[in-house]
Amino acid sequence: MIAEGVSSLQKIAVIGRGTAGSLAAASVSKLHPNPDHTLHHIYDSKIPVIGVGEGGWPTLVTQLHELTGLPYDTIQKRLRGTRKYGIQYEGWGCLNQDFTHYFSPQQLRYSYHLSADFVTEILQQATRAEHIDLKVQSVSKMDDKAVIEFIDGSSETYDLVLDARGFPKELDLEEHILIDYIPTNTAIIRRCPPIVKEEGDQPYIHPTYTRAVARPHGWVFVIPLVAHTSYGYIFNRDVSDISDVESDFDQLLDSDQVKEFEQRAVIPFPNFVHRHMYEGPIARVGNAGAFMEPLEATAIVSAQLQIGLVLHMRFNRDNKFLFTDAPMVNKFLINTMMGYGLFVGWHYSCGSKYTTDFWRHAREKVWPRHRNLARPNVTGSGAFKKFDQMFDLLKQPVLTKEDWEKKCGVPVSSYAQTSQGLGCYPPSP
Ligand SMILES: Cc1cc2nc3c(=O)[nH]c(=O)nc-3n(C[C@H](O)[C@H](O)[C@H](O)COP(=O)(O)OP(=O)(O)OC[C@H]3O[C@@H](n4cnc5c(N)ncnc54)[C@H](O)[C@@H]3O)c2cc1C
Structure with a gap:
């Protein structure tokens, strides 16, 4: 039996080819009950993807398997990944003790540490879509449809647009809820040699953890992949001078006995939730929908939830419910993202x-x-x-x-x- 909403969901666009856009396009390809649907995967190849986002939550393991149809070991190897069982906090809080935040059930469920480049690659291979390499100027609602205006003056109308264009250019209080109780806004990313190694053809199966190391200007994540180890110093550029942060970063690498690194990027980021993640014909997903600093790696899991919920509603609910469902779905998404924001901000409440x-x-x-x-x-x-x-x-x-x-x-x-x-x-x- 064809699900109720499918007849009004024949033409879909996904904008963006970062982790969120790639996940959205693969999800439409895999989950759409009608193989004759039209999917346009639109992106501007001149606008780079953010290219960070290397730690997930456990649902990612099964979702990548379901979307790609690949065996678990193959996926992990292709992601140059390791198995992440949680986050090890070093120097946080007021007890002067280190502790681990495990996924539950502890030491049983894991996610991946993964290479951001390769996760988009395996998702794109699982996607059936027409690719359009063109800058989008605007996306707007027209009744129960969404209209995309392109930079060349052309436009196209869709039943659903999943907008995954990354961070908003600027925050606007009408559109965005600011998470101003998170104290960081910038990341310095360095890529270092790997500290774990695959043995032969097998994926690396020993448990690994993201390290979250408190430092004088914020904290540093350390993510072990088999291809490299990612280090990211998260700080506040309005409180600390970047040269002081760089110099403290050098000291940490020294004490970790890391002899060489590649300086990858300095990334300013906003902490916010979009007030309209889901409006019926338009859904804003990934960094376009919400973002908060990466302490608990909440971004990919947010994109999974946004995309999964929107597609579930649109496939299964008759179109006549579109505008009554949308505010409820939107509210649920806002509550969840705000919950992540409160959880992340609270980590700073006992200092370090x-x-x-x-x-x-x-x-x-x-x-x-x-x-x-x-x-x-x-x-x-x-x-x-x-x-x-x-x-x-x-x-x-x-x-x-x-x-x-x-x-x-x-x-x-x-x-x-x-x-x-x-x-x-x-x-x-
Ligand atoms: C320092 C740092 C560390 C992070 N670590 C983690 C982590 O450990 N775990 C985690 O889950 N997340 C993490 N994240 C979040 C990570 O960024 C996201 O999970 C993920 O990369 C999603 O990005 P995106 O796909 O939404 O956007 P992007 O990667 O920015 O992709 C945007 C896409 O939209 C396209 N585009 C943009 N504008 C237009 C336009 N006008 N027209 C057409 N196309 C357009 C671009 O070409 C691109 O393809 C981290 C983020 C930061 C800053």
Whole structure:
């Protein structure tokens, strides 16, 4: 039986060929119940993809397998990947202890550390689409359709446009909810030699973790792939001088005995959630829909959720429900992304082993703002209430199985691990 929404979803466009756009195009190709649909995959090859995003959440493992049809080992090898079981925090919180945030169930579920270049490659090979290399000028709604205007003056009308054009050029309070209780806004990326090696033809199966190392100007991620090790220093360019950050980065590499590196990029980033991720004929996905600093690697998993939910609704719901469903779906997406934002910002609430300008700024000025900035009347989101509920749950003497399932962005088990690790236990937001 053909699903209810399919007849009104014959012509689809995906804009963007980064991780989010590639995931969206492969998802349409694989999941569309009608093989005769039209899919235009549109991108401007002169606008580069961001090219970072090397840590995922466990659902990525099964999703890549389902979309590509490739065996798990083949996917991991093609991604030059390793198995990520969680994040190891070094120097965070007030207990002067290191701790790990494991995926749940602990030491059983894993995601990939993956090469951003190769994940788009395997997804593109799983996509059946007409490719259009042309700059998009604008995307707008016209009744239940979306119209794309191209730079050459031409235009095309679609039943659904998945817009994955990356970060917005600038933030606009009408369009974006700012996550101003996250204290960082810039990354320096360095690529270093690999510290893990495949043996023969087999993928590297030993557990690996993303390291999140607190540093005087912020923190550094260390992601082990078999092709290289990625280091990224995340800091605030309004608080720290970039030359001081570079010099502290050198010191960390020195202490890790890394002898050489390739300087890859300096990337400014916004922390925000789009107020209209889903509007019916238009969905904004990936970095176009929401972004927050990469501490908990929430971007690819956000794109998975945005794309999965939008396609599920559009395939399965009759078109007459399009504009009544859209606000509910949009609200659910906003709540989830805001939940990620609160979880990430909260990591700074107990400071770190450093008492530098950055950590004072993060702990004393930026995080306390969340009480005002995340209020439902500012954001239209119920995430703040759910965030408080996570801490209420952790104060209970016993949790029921039902409680274990509760989430604010991430499950209550993630809040428990992090609050014990940071040293804010009994927990408080
Ligand atoms: C420092 C850092 C570390 C990160 N680490 C992680 C991590 O560990 N895990 C994680 O999940 N995420 C991470 N991310 C997020 C990561 O960026 C995203 O997961 C991912 O790359 C999604 O990018 P995107 O596809 O949305 O956009 P992009 O990669 O920016 O792609 C945009 C695409 O749109 C096209 N385009 C843009 N404008 C136009 C136009 N006008 N017309 C036509 N085409 C256009 C471009 O050509 C390009 O193909 C990190 C981000 C940063 C900054």
